[in-house]
Every structure is written in C-alpha cells, then in structure tokens.
Amino acid sequence: MTDLIQPVILCGGAGTRLWPESRGDRAKQFLPLTGAQSLFQQTLARTPADAGFAAPIILCGAAHVATVGEQIGALQASLLVEPMARNTAAAIALAVARADADTLLLVMPSDHVIADGAAFHAAIAKGARLAQQDWIVTFGITPDAPETGFGYIASGAALGQDGFAVDRFIEKPPLADAQAMLAAGGYSWNGGIFLFRAGRMRDAMLTHCRAIFEAADRAVAAAIIDGDALYADAVHFAEAPSDSIDYAVMEKDDRVAVVPAAMGWSDLGSWQAVHTLAAQDAAGNAVTGDAFLHDSHNCLVRTGGKRVSLVGMDNVAVIVDGDDILVMPLNRSQDVRVAAKARE
Amino acid sequence: MTDLIQPVILCGGAGTRLWPESRGDRAKQFLPLTGAQSLFQQTLARTPADAGFAAPIILCGAAHVATVGEQIGALQASLLVEPMARNTAAAIALAVARADADTLLLVMPSDHVIADGAAFHAAIAKGARLAQQDWIVTFGITPDAPETGFGYIASGAALGQDGFAVDRFIEKPPLADAQAMLAAGGYSWNGGIFLFRAGRMRDAMLTHCRAIFEAADRAVAAAIIDGDALYADAVHFAEAPSDSIDYAVMEKDDRVAVVPAAMGWSDLGSWQAVHTLAAQDAAGNAVTGDAFLHDSHNCLVRTGGKRVSLVGMDNVAVIVDGDDILVMPLNRSQDVRVAAKARE
Numbered sequence: 001m002t003d004l005i006q007p008v009i010l011c012g013g014a015g016t017r018l019w020p021e022s023r024g025d026r027a028k029q030f031l032p033l034t035g036a037q038s039l040f041q042q043t044l045a046r047t048p049a050d051a052g053f054a055a056p057i058i059l060c061g062a063a064h065v066a067t068v069g070e071q072i073g074a075l076q077a078s079l080l081v082e083p084m085a086r087n088t089a090a091a092i093a094l095a096v097a098r099a100d101a102d103t104l105l106l107v108m109p110s111d112h113v114i115a116d117g118a119a120f121h122a123a124i125a126k127g128a129r130l131a132q133q134d135w136i137v138t139f140g141i142t143p144d145a146p147e148t149g150f151g152y153i154a155s156g157a158a159l160g161q162d163g164f165a166v167d168r169f170i171e172k173p174p175l176a177d178a179q180a181m182l183a184a185g186g187y188s189w190n191g192g193i194f195l196f197r198a199g200r201m202r203d204a205m206l207t208h209c210r211a212i213f214e215a216a217d218r219a220v221a222a223a224i225i226d227g228d229a230l231y232a233d234a235v236h237f238a239e240a241p242s243d244s245i246d247y248a249v250m251e252k253d254d255r256v257a258v259v260p261a262a263m264g265w266s267d268l269g270s271w272q273a274v275h276t277l278a279a280q281d282a283a284g285n286a287v288t289g290d291a292f293l294h295d296s297h298n299c300l301v302r303t304g305g306k307r308v309s310l311v312g313m314d315n316v317a318v319i320v321d322g323d324d325i326l327v328m329p330l331n332r333s334q335d336v337r338v339a340a341k342a343r344e
Numbered sequence: 345m346t347d348l349i350q351p352v353i354l355c356g357g358a359g360t361r362l363w364p365e366s367r368g369d370r371a372k373q374f375l376p377l378t379g380a381q382s383l384f385q386q387t388l389a390r391t392p393a394d395a396g397f398a399a400p401i402i403l404c405g406a407a408h409v410a411t412v413g414e415q416i417g418a419l420q421a422s423l424l425v426e427p428m429a430r431n432t433a434a435a436i437a438l439a440v441a442r443a444d445a446d447t448l449l450l451v452m453p454s455d456h457v458i459a460d461g462a463a464f465h466a467a468i469a470k471g472a473r474l475a476q477q478d479w480i481v482t483f484g485i486t487p488d489a490p491e492t493g494f495g496y497i498a499s500g501a502a503l504g505q506d507g508f509a510v511d512r513f514i515e516k517p518p519l520a521d522a523q524a525m526l527a528a529g530g531y532s533w534n535g536g537i538f539l540f541r542a543g544r545m546r547d548a549m550l551t552h553c554r555a556i557f558e559a560a561d562r563a564v565a566a567a568i569i570d571g572d573a574l575y576a577d578a579v580h581f582a583e584a585p586s587d588s589i590d591y592a593v594m595e596k597d598d599r600v601a602v603v604p605a606a607m608g609w610s611d612l613g614s615w616q617a618v619h620t621l622a623a624q625d626a627a628g629n630a631v632t633g634d635a636f637l638h639d640s641h642n643c644l645v646r647t648g649g650k651r652v653s654l655v656g657m658d659n660v661a662v663i664v665d666g667d668d669i670l671v672m673p674l675n676r677s678q679d680v681r682v683a684a685k686a687r688e
Contacts, residue, residue, distance in 0.1 A: 292683055294679065294682045294686070306668070307668045307687065308669045308671070309671070309683035311676050311679045311680060312672050312676035312679060313671055313672060323650045323651050325650055325652045327653070327654050327655075327660070327662055328657060329656050329657070332656035335639070335656060336655060339638060342636045
C-alpha cells in the first residue's frame with residue numbers, strides 16, 4: 001500500500017457557461033477567472049508534494065495537451081490523453097487501469113474553486129481512512145442555498161467521525177425539493193470529487209460498467225507513450241460507452257461514503273458566480289483589464305484587452321473576448337448558452 | 345442678384361456627445377448615424393443643384409479636409425478651410441467675405457437630421473423672400489417637447505405668410521420655462537440654420553462684431569487657394585474673437601426674422617436621439633453590424649465591426665468603436681461625456 005495519495009485531475013470538460021471566454025479549445029479550467037492562475041493551476045496547487053500527494057495524473061483531451069503543458073510549467077506530472085470525450089467514467093477508468101490496486105486515487109474536476117484548502121485537506125484525510133476500508137468516497141459540499149443546478153447526496157449511517165454511508169443520490173432537484181433538503185439538513189451537493197482505492201474502483205467498474213472499464217483497459221494496453229504522456233488507443237477507447245461516474249458506478253454501488261466538507265467550494269458555473277468570487281471594489285464591481293466605470297455598481301467587467309466604459313450600469317456582466325462582446329444582467333447568466341449557441 | 349441660393353455648410357464642429365464614434369478627428373457630422381450616408385452627406389443632398397441651389401461652400405477645419413473630400417465624392421463644391429476653430433461667427437464671416445453682396449447664403453449645420461425635405465424647401469422659399477427684403481432669417485423648429493438643451497426664439501409680428509419678426513432669443517431655459525413656452529405657443533427652437541443676403545450680413549457684422557468680420561476678411565484676402573479649397577490665413581484668422589453667430593449678430597440685430605418649420609428636425613445630440621431616429625425592429629432594437637440580441641428590447645447596438653451579443657438587456661446603448669466599448673442606459677446618454685473625458 002502506498003503512503004501517497006495520487007491526484008487525478010479531470011481536464012476533459014468544455015462547456016459554454018462562461019462564453020465567450022470559454023469556448024471550443026479554450027475550456028473554463030484553463031482560464032484565469034479568479035486571479036492570475038487558471039482554475040486548473042489552482043487545482044494542481046491544491047495537492048502539493050509536500051502535503052503528501054503524488055505527482056498528479058492529468059486526464060485531458062488531445063486538443064488540450066499543449067495548454068496543459070504550458071500551464072503545468074516545471075511541475076512533475078503525467079498525462080493520460082483521451083482520444084475522444086467519453087464522459088467521466090471512461091476517463092477515470094483510464095487512470096484506474098494504470099494504477100496499482102492499493103493506490104488511493106483522488107479524482108478532482110479542474111474547473112472548480114476551493115477557497116479553504118485546510119478544510120479540503122482535512123476532508124481528504126477523513127476520506128482516505130474510509131477509502132482504506134474500501135469505501136468509495138465522494139466529498140459532499142455543504143449547501144448554503146437551494147441550488148437546482150447540482151446533484152444532491154443524502155447521508156445515511158455515520159461512519160465514525162469521518163463521514164456517512166451514502167443513502168442515495170438525488171439528481172438536480174426542483175426548487176421545492178432543494179428548499180426542503182436545505183431545511184432538513186443531512187444533504188450535501190455532489191461536487192464530483194472522489195477518493196478510492198484503485199482496486200476497489202476496478203472491481204466496482206467490472207461489476208457495474210464492465211464495458212467501460214474493459215474498453216479503457218484495452219486503450220491503455222495499446223496506448224502510445226510519449227515522454228510523460230500516455231495517449232490512449234482511439235479504437236479501443238471509442239468502444240467505451242459514454243457515461244458519468246455518478247451514473248455508472250456511484251449510484252449503483254452499495255459501499256459509497258460521503259465526507260461532508262465546508263471548504264469554500266464553487267463550481268464557478270456562471271458569470272454571476274465569477275462576480276461573486278472575484279475581488280470587488282467598494283461599489284461591488286469586479287474588473288479585469290482597462291475598464292472605466294461611472295456611477296455603476298455590482299458589475300463584472302472583463303475587457304479582453306479592449307477598453308470598456310460603463311456609465312450608469314448596475315448588475316451587468318460585460319465580457320469581451322477577441323471580437324466577441326457579451327452584455328447581460330448577471331442574474332441572466334444561465335442564459336449565456338443562448339448567445340454561445342448562436343455564435344459558435 | 346443671383347437666382348441661386350448658395351448653401352454654406354458648417355463642418356467645423358467636434359464634440360463628444362456621440363463618443364466613442366465621435367471623437368478627435370472623427371466628428372459626428374461625418375458618421376453614418378442614421379443610414380448609409382453621413383449626416384454631412386445628407387446635408388449636401390438636401391440642397392441639390394436641380395432644386396435651385398448653387399454648388400455648396402463647405403466650411404471646415406484643416407483636420408477634416410481629407411474626410412470632406414472623401415465624402416463629397418464627385419459633387420462640385422468649394423471648401424473654406426478654417427486654420428483654427430473660432431466659432432460660428434468667424435466661420436460664417438469667411439463665407440460672407442467671399443460672397444457677392446446680393447448672393448443669398450443659406451448657412452446650415454452639417455450634423456443635424458431633417459427628415460422632411462419638402463417642408464425644408466418650403467421654408468427656404470419663404471425665407472428667401474424675407475432675405476430679399478434684407479431680413480436675416482433663422483428657421484425655427486416647431487417644438488414637440490419642453491427641451492432644455494436648445495435655445496428658443498419668440499415670434500413677434502407676422503411678416504405676411506412667410507414668417508415673423510423675431511421678438512427675442514431665449515437661451516437654454518429651465519424646464520419650467522420650457523414647459524411654459526411649449527404650452528403658450530409662438531416659440532420655436534433655434535436650429536442654427538440661417539438665410540440672408542451676403543451684403544446684409546456683412547453690414548450687420550460690421551455693426552455688431554466688426555473685429556470678427558475684419559479678421560475673417562483679411563484671412564480671406566491673404567488666403568492660399570489650392571484647387572477648390574481656400575485656406576484662410578492663420579495669422580489674421582487667429583485675431584477673430586471666438587463667438588457664435590447667435591450672440592455676435594442675431595441677438596443684436598433688429599431685423600431678424602424667423603420662419604417656423606416642422607421638418608422632422610433633430611440635432612441627433614445623444615445616443616438616445618440616434619436610437620429614436622434609427623430603424624428599429626419589432627422589439628425596438630436598432631442595430632448596426634453583427635449583433636445577436638436575445639430577450640432584449642429598445643436597445644441601440646453599433647458593433648464597430650465586432651460581434652456584440654445581448655441577453656436580457658433593455659433600454660441600453662452598446663457602442664463599439666475600435667478598442668472602445670461603451671455600455672450605458674439610453675436615458676443616461678447625456679453622461680457619455682464623463683466617459684469621453686476619461687478616455688480621450
């Protein structure tokens with residue numbers, strides 16, 4: 001059994017919720033949204049070697065290999081390159097297929113914010129103890145609002161001081177259900193961070209989603225290795241059904257634990273969320289770049305190298321990227337997809 | 345006495361009320377604000393040769409000679425180039441100094457909109473009859489709102505069917521006064537369009553503002569002529585006091601007439617005015633360029649060659665010019681100067 005926890009960072013995602021900055025080959029995780037570092041770089045920094053973590057494994061698509069290389073810099077890391085997107089179960093299966101059975105894999109999205117690193121590490125310590133007992137561990141984000149955009153986890157029996165057996169997973173709920181869960185307590189958001197012994201996940205996959213694991217396993221066996229990067233074989237990987245790890249494994253397995261954690265988590269899933277987390281001036285404005293704001297409040301302005309002037313505007317986002325300029329009320333942030341779809 | 349009316353088009357203005365499109369060496373009159381043609385080109389088209397007008401005289405600054413040349417195209421015209429800005433009295437004095445005494449000069453700003461050309465020509469016909477009787481004629485815009493940004497003209501005794509003697513000029517009034525004048529009737533806005541016999545204006549200037557006329561007269565005498573352009577002498581012209589024709593002559597002379605005219609006039613003095621006059625879609629949006637609007641209403645979007653996307657925005661202007669992007673509520677249009685001052 002290894003002493004180190006092996007970070008596995010999922011970089012395969014794309015998405016348009018932060019369009020126009022996030023699009024095509026520039027995924028959200030590679031953008032500097034909350035400071036100088038990208039969310040991916042912040043994720044890397046969250047599991048440093050001096051805190052007992054192994055050099056990270058980065059799961060990404062071929063289109064992002066160059067960006068990953070740039071953003072890693074001198075950090076020691078290895079890449080598992082997905083020849084095509086096959087959702088999280090197949091991606092994680094690549095890492096599982098490569099790992100020793102007793103290695104603890106800590107799977108993390110690369111596009112979330114975790115403000116409280118100490119709380120995160122404390123939760124990992126708890127999760128590691130459960131994972132050693134062959135629990136598949138998910139970390140539950142303590143809800144602070146009746147969000148309808150996240151999946152929820154209902155906690156069951158306590159597992160000592162470390163967490164709870166998962167009673168059930170609840171898909172993105174209607175508002176009334178979200179409000180009821182928030183009021184009742186005992187529920188947490190599913191943040192998509194997982195910790196498990198590799199052999200335990202291998203067995204679970206062979207039980208619950210054998211086709212996915214076997215395709216990934218063959219794709220690894222036939223992979224091309226280029227320095228620190230392993231390029232999974234495309235023909236084999238293409239045979240993996242596309243499914244999320246939640247559907248493929250977590251919701252089906254009977255030994256899944258949740259470790260609740262209040263760690264300043266955000267999925268930064270909208271420009272409104274970016275505004276909330278960004279440094280704001282006294283008027284509530286969060287500005288990146290050359291912006292002039294007069295009598296304007298609670299705005300998010302990202303100038304993309306242009307010069308943006310706001311006069312008398314409140315509660316809007318103005319996002320400039322290349323030749324694209326997006327203007328919308330922050331509370332309409334979820335509708336950015338309409339513009340992204342029309343434009344891309 | 346000539347049969348032709350001589351248009352004199354004032355192009356010396358600058359201003360920042362339509363910033364960022366209007367700025368520095370790109371004055372409002374040269375912008376295509378209400379269609380494919382600039383306001384200057386629309387002004388030229390308003391006094392065509394086939395309607396009894398002489399080839400226009402264009403008064404402009406040296407910085408605008410090239411732009412004027414481009415926008416004139418093949419039209420026959422002559423230029424009077426002001427070596428520096430000395431306000432409207434000195435500019436008009438240049439044209440007066442060059443003209444035969446009995447020529448009727450029709451002085452027009454180049455940055456206004458006149459939607460009803462027939463009404464404009466009918467008013468000019470009336471004004472010409474009065475000008476032949478040595479009235480200095482100003483055209484009064486029939487007010488349709490208690491505007492506080494314009495000067496007002498109080499009509500006195502009727503001059504037959506053609507107009508009225510001017511009783512007095514009223515500077516930009518407080519709102520209560522503007523409302524009272526609108527309710528009372530007999531008042532019109534001073535639109536800055538003038539018609540007079542050149543010799544009559546020469547005499548008036550020699551009486552009311554001799555220093556201005558004499559400086560302009562000397563600047564013309566010492567001018568450099570280059571093709572169709574006369575470059576007024578800078579040393580002499582610099583001696584002309586800077587004053588508006590309204591202050592320098594109109595308010596002092598005792599034989600000034602007003603010809604009221606309802607001719608769809610607008611000074612297009614704000615982005616809100618541009619929105620009002622522009623072609624709007626069913627949602628009240630007026631768009632120039634590549635704009636995508638979703639659930640947005642009553643917006644003015646000018647993309648400046650970029651791609652603008654609006655989601656859920658109402659009653660705003662988004663003006664892009666080069667690297668500048670202005671966003672403001674249309675009813676805050678007068679505050680654009682704050683941004684222009686900060687940026688220029």
